[in-house]
Amino acid sequence: MAPVAAMTALLDVRNLTRSFGGIKAVDSVNFTLQQGEIRALIGPNGAGKTTFVSLICGRVPVEQGTILFNGKDITRLPAHKRVRAGIAYTFQITSIFANLTVRENVELAGMREGHDGSAALAVLKQVGLDHLAEQKAGDLAYGHQRLVEIAMGLGLHPRLLILDEPTQGLSEEEVAAFIALIREIARNTTVLLIEHNMHVVMELAQRITVMQQGRILAEGTPEEIRNDADVQRAYLGA
Template sequence: MTDATMIEAVGLTRRFGGFTAVKDVSARFERGKITSVIGPNGAGKSTFFNMLSGSLKPSNGRILFEGQDITGLAQHRFAPLGIAKSFQITSVFPQLSVLENVRLASQALVSRYDFWTPRARLEGLREIALGLLSEVGLEARADGVAGTLAHGEQRALEVTMALASRPRLLLLDEPTAGMSPEETVAMMALIRKLASERTIILVEHKMKLVMGVSDAIVVLHHGELIAAGTPDEIRGNEQVKRVYLGERQH
């Protein structure tokens, strides 16, 4: 691992009974870059992504974060290390305000390591939450009910909640799933903005977004790594064209 590498997968394998979903995948993700993980349905993207985020333990292989072996570490220990994940399915609290959603995410992190202080006395959480909402452009919706937000805004709110832990590495699982073209453009702009201060890994199906936003791309097929490189290198890779880019995209 070099200083430029933030997180590295070394021979990652994941088996479910007799089925191998990911087989011996090694890949490096550089600090300060946006890297997309792509591949056809059933390629093993989600399984690989879930191992990187700590929600799934590998059957074999290692995960190194800034040189530290974090293989098999309990998922709740990832946030203190500087790793956060936004899920494919929106998981906001729809009955609470936008601000309360972010404040609760911040409070969970503060109170987890401060057992003796009453939560009502924890200071600065509102200001922290407003700052995060400002970062993603949702400050004007702070007092609105989260459940009334448009789908794209709810996804942006969920990303904001992931930012509450101040991660250096942000993992985004299909951040534009279900979005309109206009919402997708807004999310692309947000991802680029967030990448100015942190490393981002995302799983995404929309190739226009992937090619437009990524610094690097990792391609999986049948659970194996078949290519890794810049968008231009991936565009020109004949094997990738055969197994993925040649497929009809939505």
């Protein structure tokens, strides 16, 4: 994989702000994500991480600031058009269709957003679920349900895949498989990962962005973040 410095910016956010009840959940954030990068977004609960990515994907309207994706201003673009532009977002809590088969979940996710759902089996093979394609999604173990959701995102053929707490509730073995999967996905897709599991963050991320109270506290390589005194005090428990 090419060094981050040689990559082209895919996402460029400037002065992004969003308030709820007078409290700034996201406060004048500037953020750049490079094409082909795996970036981790970390911070304590309430830091504004999920609101931030919800602004990027259009689930929450922007109060102030601009969002450029692939060089185009998408600040006011509806969420479904951002999906078609190449942004896929999987949720912190699984949002599969429990009564549909695994294959139907992936096909439906694509068809709802104007994509061809016929490649579902190829996507399921990529995440290791092709052997469960005809099983009801609601009957799967929790870890497999999380993989179905990732497959639903990949079925949209995104340029940017945003994952919100994807390893929550997974076993150690499932976490190890997830790390390998994301490395494979990142060959063709830029990944933005909200994650509390610091082992996953340090294993996967090329760069880490740390949020605190709606602002960016620090950014850097895993080694830089591990050694940052402000981050240690605010988040890593030192």
